[in-house]
Amino acid sequence: MNRFILSCLILFLAGCASKSADEDAEKTTAETPTPDQILVSPEQQKAMNLKIGPAAQTTVSDEVKATGTVDVPPQYMASVSPLINGVIKSVNVLPGQRIGKGATLATLQSLDFIQMQQDYLQAVSQLAYQQAELQRQKTLNAEEVGAKKRLQQAEADYGSNRALVSSLALKLQTLGTSVETLSKGKLSPVMRITSPVAGYVTASNIHLGQQVATADVLFEVMDQNHKHLELSVFENDAFKIKNGQAILLNDPKLGTETLRGRVYLVGKAFSGDARTITIHGHVDNERLEARLIPGMFLNARILTGSRTATTLPEDAVVRKSQHGFIYVATGQARTYRRIPVKLGQVENGRIEIIPQKPVDLNNVVVKGAYLLEAQLTKGDEAEE
Known part of the structure; x- marks a missing residue:
């Protein structure tokens, strides 16, 4: 009889122990979060000052x-080259200097330039003589005492030399020389190299005494x-x-x-x-x-x-390049799940999110997501 009572007592105690172990296992399973979840203590919850809120549908720009x-x-950039070969006599500007249109960048000494001025003055002088000779031949021809051939020759000489004078005047004006001043007998020993635009000198490629040709870029100017x-x-x-x-x-x-x-x-x-x-x-x-x-x-x-896109405040998203994570409340006390999302446009402090799978976005951690991320990955960082 005593043995029977003892056996029943042992079976009863073993059953109680088994039931207690099962309850503990169920409790542990309920409280132990999965790898993508985090359970915070009441003290951590208070310290993190987490705030929960929903995602919103807002208008974003593509x-x-x-x-x-x-x-x-x-049309506002210029490469300045000489129009005639010569030697640099002076340099008047430095890179970075502000200049106006027509400003003198440098002066050039050229024997060809001096010869061109001489040719112009000689052509002008010859033109005056030919004009007078043409007028004389017209008078003689009108009085029928002059040969018609001489009149024709005078007209040809005058026309040819007038074209030469016009051509030389245009060349000298292109080189920056005033033909009015030159007509007074004042030859210029140097030619001015000027800027065709106003702006800043961005490059200077010359120095005193340098021999330059028409193919050389001396300055660059930019407005x-x-x-x-x-x-x-x-x-x-x-x-x-x-x-x-x-x-x-x-x-x-x-x-x-x-x-x-x-x-x-x-x-x-x-x-x-x-x-x-x-x-x-x-x-x-x-x-x-x-x-x-x-x-x-x-x-x-x-x-x-x-x-229209689904957006959250930027503080709600843990960014990882073009992807990131958000945290949502699971419904269990102080338990949050990390959800991977793709990130889109960012405007006015909000960021577009595209969840990789369907998820309820009404209970998103809108403040404190980075604190949860740090807490969740703390163990991983320690192992590394």
């Missing part, structure tokens, strides 16, 4: 990314009051670009303020192995345009339209 440089139109953007867009995005679309430039070199512009011209042919098309843009704000330097490299965004 955009095309482009790269390029700052440039100026060709920077008419800058524009030369951007390149890949073939896949080219069809999205239209005249008048907004261009945004966010670059630390330009300061914190966004520089805005407009698409002015769209290229009609692709170029290079990269298959890109050229976009010509103008800047809206002249004050900000002054910060641009010709040749500066740019990263730009061209706004091509708008659409």
Whole structure:
């Protein structure tokens, strides 16, 4: 009898122990989060100051990314070469110097230039004699005492020399010499090399005593009051670009303020192995345009339209390049699940998210996501 009672007691105690173990196992399973979940303690919850909120449907701009440089139109750039061979007598400007249109950049000493002035004066003097001779022959011919052949010869000589005088005068004016001053007998020993545009001297390639020829580029001058953007867009995005679309430039070199512009011209042919098309843009704000330097490299965004997208505050997204993670409340106390998302446009402090699988976005951690990420990955970092 005692043995029977003892056996029953042992079976009863074993059953209680088994039931307790099962309850503990169920409790542990319920409280142990999966690898993509995190359970925070009440103290952590309070310290993190997590805030929960829903995602929103907002209007975002579609955009095309482009790269390029700052440039100026060709009519505002000049390469200055001498129009006659000679030796540099003086240099009057330095690179970076602001000059006006027609300013003297340098002077050139040339025997050919001096000879051209001499030829002009001699031709003018000869023209005066030939004009008088022509008038005399006309008078004699009218009185029928002169030969008609002499009149014809006088007319030919006068016409030929008049063409020579006109040609020499035009050449000297092109070289910057005043024929009115030259007609007074004042020959110039040097020729002025002048700038055809106003702007900044960007290059000077000469020095005193240098022998130069008409093929040499002595100076380069650029007018920077008419800058524009030369951007390149890949073939896949080219069809999205239209005249008048907004261009945004966010670059630390330009300061914190966004520089805005407009698409002015769209290229009609692709170029290079990269298959890109050229976009010509103008800047809206002249004050900000002054910060641009010709040749500066740019990263730009061209706004091509708008659409409705699912967005969250930027603080709600843990960014990993073009992808990231968000955290949503699971419904269990202080438990949050990490959800991978693809990232889209960023506007006005909100970022577009595209979840990789269906998920309820009504209980998203909109503040404190980075704290949860740090807590979740703390063990992984320690193992590394």
